[in-house]
Amino acid sequence: MRARIRAVIRSVAFSALGALALAGCASIDYEPVATQSTAMPSVPAPTTEVSSGVDPAIYLNAPRAPLLSQLFACSANNSNIGPISADRASLVYTPYINTAAGALLRDPTEGACLSSGFGWRARGETGSNHTGIDLANPNGGFIFAAGDGVVEYSGWQGGYGIVVEIDHGRGVHTFYGHLTDINPSLHQGSFVHGGTAIARMGMTGNATGIHLHYEVSIDGLKVDPLNYGAPQVVQVNQSHDQPIDAPPPTQTQISAPPASDTKPDTSAIETPAPSSQTLPTAPAAPPQPPATEPFQVTPGDDGWTPGKSN
Numbered sequence: 001m002r003a004r005i006r007a008v009i010r011s012v013a014f015s016a017l018g019a020l021a022l023a024g025c026a027s028i029d030y031e032p033v034a035t036q037s038t039a040m041p042s043v044p045a046p047t048t049e050v051s052s053g054v055d056p057a058i059y060l061n062a063p064r065a066p067l068l069s070q071l072f073a074c075s076a077n078n079s080n081i082g083p084i085s086a087d088r089a090s091l092v093y094t095p096y097i098n099t100a101a102g103a104l105l106r107d108p109t110e111g112a113c114l115s116s117g118f119g120w121r122a123r124g125e126t127g128s129n130h131t132g133i134d135l136a137n138p139n140g141g142f143i144f145a146a147g148d149g150v151v152e153y154s155g156w157q158g159g160y161g162i163v164v165e166i167d168h169g170r171g172v173h174t175f176y177g178h179l180t181d182i183n184p185s186l187h188q189g190s191f192v193h194g195g196t197a198i199a200r201m202g203m204t205g206n207a208t209g210i211h212l213h214y215e216v217s218i219d220g221l222k223v224d225p226l227n228y229g230a231p232q233v234v235q236v237n238q239s240h241d242q243p244i245d246a247p248p249p250t251q252t253q254i255s256a257p258p259a260s261d262t263k264p265d266t267s268a269i270e271t272p273a274p275s276s277q278t279l280p281t282a283p284a285a286p287p288q289p290p291a292t293e294p295f296q297v298t299p300g301d302d303g304w305t306p307g308k309s310n
């Protein structure tokens with residue numbers, strides 16, 4: 001099971017490599033390169049309207065979040081990824097961030113590569129602070145709630161395009177940017193279970209490629225989703241150029257669900273077994289499902305202010 005998940009991740013990363021030059025958030029002082037979106041011809045153009053015309057069946061039939069514990073650099077030396085970018089190695093990490101609000105997914109995608117890391121991004125003599133991580137996949141795919149929580153905002157937000165913000169309680173928030181669309185059943189105040197598909201990866205707003213901008217905020221401080229909490233992330237000296245056990249493409253291809261009436265092919269994605277692999281419930285979570293006030297939600301007073309750089 002774990003091996004298969006890893007294989008899926010690997011193959012996604014491999015397939016992403018060829019087409020993906022650079023997918024990342026563009027900061028204000030950085031002009032997005034318009035031509036880069038044309039390098040991914042198989043991907044339908046993302047909409048710019050929030051939740052408009054989204055077939056609810058896409059989300060009703062969506063898989064649950066896979067537990068990802070390995071992440072490849074999308075390409076070498078193109079961003080602030082650090083040694084894994086230079087070496088084209090991968091990161092191995094625990095799938096969860098442990099927080100006061102319970103466990104959060106470090107990587108809430110179906111499978112992606114790391115196109116930009118957390119922290120300072122140099123742009124020549126200047127730069128900007130990247131307050132999240134960018135997880136890219138030219139095929140898009142679902143974005144999952146990192147943990148149980150309440151939707152505090154869903155809609156358009158400037159350079160981040162279509163976004164979702166989730167309040168997990170106890171000062172813990174997650175933010176998902178550049179989405180293509182949002183699960184139409186989600187609204188402000190909706191309770192969402194961790195691992196539920198909330199949106200699809202896109203490039204709305206100020207973005208140079210199809211990716212998720214993912215932020216985790218704890219008591220108002222934005223933290224690195226890959227490095228927060230123990231144990232530390234481990235770099236693995238395994239190159240993209242030397243795939244070891246990549247399974248056949250037909251078994252592992254992850255593609256964004258079609259926008260029409262066809263059911264998404266969920267067979268390619270391992271869904272976690274209910275007993276051992278489901279997302280742990282947060283300690284503060286209410287009896288489930290739908291509760292009217294699952295958390296002591298105090299929107300607006302927790303310092304959650306997405307930065308200018310995205």
Ligand SMILES: [Zn+2]
Pocket residue numbers: 024025116130132133134212213214310
């Ligand atoms: Zn970003």
